[in-house]
Amino acid sequence: xxxxxxxGDHFGTVLDRSPYAVEDSLVKVQYVSRGQNVxxxxxxxxGDHSNLIYIGKILESGKGxxxxxxxxxxxxxxxxxxxxxxxxxxxxxxxxGVIVEGISRLSDPSPLQNEVTPITSIIIDTQNQxxxxxxxxxxxxxxxxxxxxxxxxxxxxPNSLAAPxxxxxxxxxxxxxxxxxxxxxxxxxxxxxxxxxxxxxxxxPQGHIIAKTVEALGGAxxxxxxxxxxxxxxxxxxxxxxSSRNAISYRLDDYRRTGLFSSAGxxxxxxxxxGTCNILALRELRNEDKSLITSVIARNLFAIxxxxxxxxxxxSFFETPxxxxxxxxxxxxxxxxxxxxxxxxxxxxxxSALVEYVKRGRDAxxxxxxxxxxxxxxxxxILSQVNLTxxxxxxxxxxxxxxxxxxxxxxxxxMKYAGTNLTNFGDMIRVLEAGQCFLGDHAxxxxxxxxxxxxxxxxxxxxxx
Ligand SMILES: Nc1ncnc2c1ncn2[C@@H]1O[C@H](COP(=O)(O)OP(=O)(O)OP(=O)(O)O)[C@@H](O)[C@H]1O
Ligand SMILES: [Mg+2]
Numbered sequence: 001x002x003x004x005x006x007x008g009d010h011f012g013t014v015l016d017r018s019p020y021a022v023e024d025s026l027v028k029v030q031y032v033s034r035g036q037n038v039x040x041x042x043x044x045x046x047g048d049h050s051n052l053i054y055i056g057k058i059l060e061s062g063k064g065x066x067x068x069x070x071x072x073x074x075x076x077x078x079x080x081x082x083x084x085x086x087x088x089x090x091x092x093x094x095x096x097g098v099i100v101e102g103i104s105r106l107s108d109p110s111p112l113q114n115e116v117t118p119i120t121s122i123i124i125d126t127q128n129q130x131x132x133x134x135x136x137x138x139x140x141x142x143x144x145x146x147x148x149x150x151x152x153x154x155x156x157x158p159n160s161l162a163a164p165x166x167x168x169x170x171x172x173x174x175x176x177x178x179x180x181x182x183x184x185x186x187x188x189x190x191x192x193x194x195x196x197x198x199x200x201x202x203x204x205p206q207g208h209i210i211a212k213t214v215e216a217l218g219g220a221x222x223x224x225x226x227x228x229x230x231x232x233x234x235x236x237x238x239x240x241x242x243s244s245r246n247a248i249s250y251r252l253d254d255y256r257r258t259g260l261f262s263s264a265g266x267x268x269x270x271x272x273x274x275g276t277c278n279i280l281a282l283r284e285l286r287n288e289d290k291s292l293i294t295s296v297i298a299r300n301l302f303a304i305x306x307x308x309x310x311x312x313x314x315x316s317f318f319e320t321p322x323x324x325x326x327x328x329x330x331x332x333x334x335x336x337x338x339x340x341x342x343x344x345x346x347x348x349x350x351x352s353a354l355v356e357y358v359k360r361g362r363d364a365x366x367x368x369x370x371x372x373x374x375x376x377x378x379x380x381x382i383l384s385q386v387n388l389t390x391x392x393x394x395x396x397x398x399x400x401x402x403x404x405x406x407x408x409x410x411x412x413x414x415m416k417y418a419g420t421n422l423t424n425f426g427d428m429i430r431v432l433e434a435g436q437c438f439l440g441d442h443a444x445x446x447x448x449x450x451x452x453x454x455x456x457x458x459x460x461x462x463x464x465x
Pocket of ligand 2: 092093094336
């Protein structure tokens with residue numbers, strides 16, 4: 001069913017049986033018996049069902065009380081750090097689409113949003129898959145045909161995001177014709193980020209040159225050429241070796257030619273118009289460029305929203321007027337293939353920015369959604385803040401262990417799958433199909449098996465015709 005009293009809004013009866021019978025009882029779960037709904041990601045207060053997004057259905061039957069086929073919702077009021085794991089093709093990017101559909105402003109009102117105030121989001125789209133969020137699935141596209149049939153079964157109408165913005169870096173092919181160009185301002189990049197980006201130690205002759213240059217140019221909105229000019233000027237470097245300066249200049253000059261940097265580049269503040277979904281299509285870029293862009297965005301988000309909330313809090317404390325300047329109260333940063341953007345195995349600009357973002361982002365209204373097929377390849381300091389997990393199919397034991405370690409509730413001890421007893425949680429994760437996952441959160445006493453709903457917007461992964 002659903003929260004809605006209108007029968008037309010009730011979701012289809014998609015599941016009446018399940019091959020998954022969980023033996024462990026579900027002692028605590030946020031269940032609303034009216035309309036058969038389960039809420040994840042927040043504790044329910046009596047009668048308040050606002051800001052809930054529809055994500056799918058409970059897929060497990062259970063001993064004692066069974067919640068099979070109940071509708072699953074995600075609360076969006078509190079900032080989340082959501083961690084989505086799974087092997088290739090298990091449904092991770094699909095989940096990101098489902099979440100973004102839920103939090104964004106849609107072209108047509110939809111029962112999948114229960115009294116939702118749209119939230120601004122920024123998607124780090126490493127595979128150029130998410131531009132399709134702006135379009136409903138089309139009958140003429142073979143890949144969309146199954147999706148349209150699925151939507152009918154679920155009693156969901158095709159929909160699209162209202163005016164998402166797609167950004168592509170200079171030189172990347174444009175596939176819509178309406179994309180904005182994504183460039184970043186050199187003055188937005190810290191000395192530490194330059195070092196990580198150029199693969200230089202902070203405490204090295206090169207690191208020293210970068211720090212001194214950024215400090216000297218600081219305060220102004222400068223070009224990459226200004227950095228090169230400063231480093232090239234012998235007068236600034238009486239004692240530093242020319243080879244150290246060259247080591248940086250050659251690489252920076254390489255980047256100058258990409259056109260990715262400009263003093264007229266993107267200001268993160270411009271992405272924050274209320275409720276807009278910003279899709280950064282970064283497939284053509286090198287991994288370190290993706291990482292640098294993510295870093296600049298995460299750090300600026302933190303600074304802008306942090307300031308906004310502290311101004312708001314002070315105004316409320318002293319009961320003085322608060323002058324809203326258009327900064328939203330909440331932003332979700334969504335990163336697909338997070339192991340590419342913030343790997344543990346090498347220095348990456350995004351790592352420390354994301355650590356800061358998750359540690360202190362809660363007070364600033366910042367959520368983070370990370371998807372990865374390599375659960376062991378992400379920084380522990382980022383993952384220690386995870387409060388909700390979607391665990392899709394995985395095969396390798398080391399990946400399974402890493403994914404299970406981050407589930408913020410208990411795993412499952414025994415489950416019957418198609419008549420076979422499974423007593424190892426890893427084995428339960430191995431048998432899942434695309435779109436099925438164990439959802440773990442603080443509000444439920446153990447992980448719960450969920451079937452993620454079909455997408456109402458077109459799912460990417462096919463070429464535009
Ligand atoms: N909830 C779902 N309902 C229906 N089909 C789904 C669902 N989730 C995934 N699928 C199917 O599985 C395919 C792969 O999903 P998706 O692109 O999300 O995989 P992925 O985990 O992101 O893989 P990769 O790591 O290769 O990017 C989709 O194209 C779709 O056909
Ligand atoms: Mg994917």
